[in-house]
Amino acid sequence: MRWVPESPEVAEVAPPDVAGLSIEPLVRAAEAGTPPSTDAVDGFLHGRAVPVVDGSQVTFVFRGEADDVRLRHWVYGLQTATSLHRLEGTDLWYDVLELPEGSRVEYKFEVVRGGDVQWVNDPLNPHRARDPFGANSVCHGAGYAVPEWTRPDPESPSGSLEDRLFRSRALGGSRRVTIYRPARFRETRRYPLLLVHDGGDYLAYAGLQTVLDNLIHRLEIPGMIAALMHPPDRMEQYRGSEAHSRYLVEELLPDLEAALPVQGTRAGRCLMGASLGAVASLSTAVRYPDVFGSLLLQSGSFAFSDIGGHGRGPVFDPIADFVNAYRRAPKRVADKVFVSCGMYESLIYENRSLVPVLERTGMEVRFEEARDGHNWENWRDRLRLGLSWLMPGPLWLVYD
């Protein structure tokens, strides 16, 4: 099996959607022994956004000669690979899935030709989501739209980014951190500080700079400084590592607060991360419960076991040790915690289970679920609710 990079020629302009046209007539014709002509297939695809979304029915289509074509999606709860049906007598492959309203699904096609297996993005669908492993095609279910506040807004002035190296005795060597300063930055002002695990990925795949620029400009969050961490070894450091927590709180945070005009108070510090980054955030706050006023935990890999194993392999053992211990003796580690997770992630159970544990400690907790998977655009789409609740901006106070 090999991964075939997508062609740069893939159109980025979505074709106009043609609603209400089902593939059923073609299927019925084929079943009746009169395979649709090439012109009929062309006509079906012409001007149509694919996958074809008709309410909760989503038709995935692939065109081309192959021995088999499978839909590979990242929806926990459905079969990970389903074979598309070949429309008899044509080179058109299709399958229909039921996707609830508001769904957003990332997928690829697995194309089998003469024993060769290739994973390819959907050549007919211009929507792509990038991540550290490449890109996926994206199906926007009925009712889902990319939030407009995630797109560059010419009215929103841009903040600035600056890379800095910080020495660490706890981890050895130095670590790169990108500093985000808001537009109209003033050295005389005291800003809240947002510390972001996997900050480079948040920038590259979740549009974090654009999101911060827009939300600050719209007064939904205050102007803030963000420290975006670039872990060279996240699989080690982000699994609840004591050394990472020590680096973050005892080394990086004092260095940042000495170098930047931040508030330097518990209320003025927010720690966030996704997946293992959420584990790193919570475990650091547990070790240093008086340091952070708020936590933003997205799709945390919070493996635990009530009895027996956690079923996620030995890599998760240290995480399960940490989460099990916290579930046994939960404590208040911040004032407010925002937790989000996709319903189509395998981690939804762990995240739902964490919420009442956090609430029992007296912390204010908000939990947001989305019909999405374990991916950066899911995390992007939840940033407005999370950040504006944890650190509300002066929306109600400023009238320009």
Next chain:
Amino acid sequence: MTTVLLGPVRRAGALVGEVRRLREAGVVDGSARIATITAGWQEWEDQPRPEVAELDRLGQRVVDLGLYHRAERVWAADPELAAAHHEHQMRLRLLRRSYNLRLEQTADAWLGLERLDDAGGVIAGELASACEAVQALDRHHLGRIAALRAEFEERWRPVERLAAAGERAEIERALDGVGLVLVAGGHVPLLLNRLRLFDLAPLLAERSVVAWAGGAMALAERVVLFHDSPPWGPGHAEVGEAGLGRVRGVVVLPDGGRRLRLRDPARVARLARRFAPDACLVLDPGARVEWRDAASTGVAEGVQRLGAEGSVAAAEAVAPPGAAAAGGAPAGGVPATGGPAGGAP
């Protein structure tokens, strides 16, 4: 003294045009200086925005009173007052949080009643009572703010303390010969805080004032904070605090076209009823209302008024209710009178 309230000023030349208009009307002496108050811009007060910077084209000297930075100097010179002021702000913040907790419950109850099927008219009385409950909470909140503020001012008498008094004297000198003051928007509570710290109300009362957006809100009797579509929550409007009360009988809603759901008659009606008998005025960019003096009717252009039945209609004349008619809704303990008030509250 003339008072002009404007919506947000975004169009180049809008302020220049406004001042020229007042000059032509004989309200402003073309040879006199103009003062600006831009404290609502906070740290960015010393970076004049284009719409203000272009006032230089008028050929009149324009002086900014620099209230934000004056306050910073006061805090630096008088740490005891700075600490007391900080504590006072923390108390106000807690009070606002408490008000919001109660407001959410009270206003939600009103909303819930509206959703009931009331074919027989049984609920009408409950709706009126629910509205009164919100109004009572608003009055209570304004009263508590006023009490906290009075306590702070009684104890610390900020404007009499050395550093603040020095700045106040400089402001008086800066205003000498100034016939027109322009008040910009921005952070409204902060703007009001600075106006009060330096006791600007009596100085403004002797001069014509043009105020826009948040600046216009600060001149009203009560400042109503509003946003119908915030990221979180139902977006119940809040009574922020008492304004300077230069303009009475109106609730100023700048940029309401963007911040309010004006096509939702139920929301519009709730807002209008809650703040009745004050007139809820939407001041979008380009909107303008002018009172030539305390007794005259306001002349409005591009202003929309919210109706108690959910309507949004153009307002041409703004005739605030008289003291007797106002009856029900004294704002922050300040009795309503007709038209803009001639003096400071």
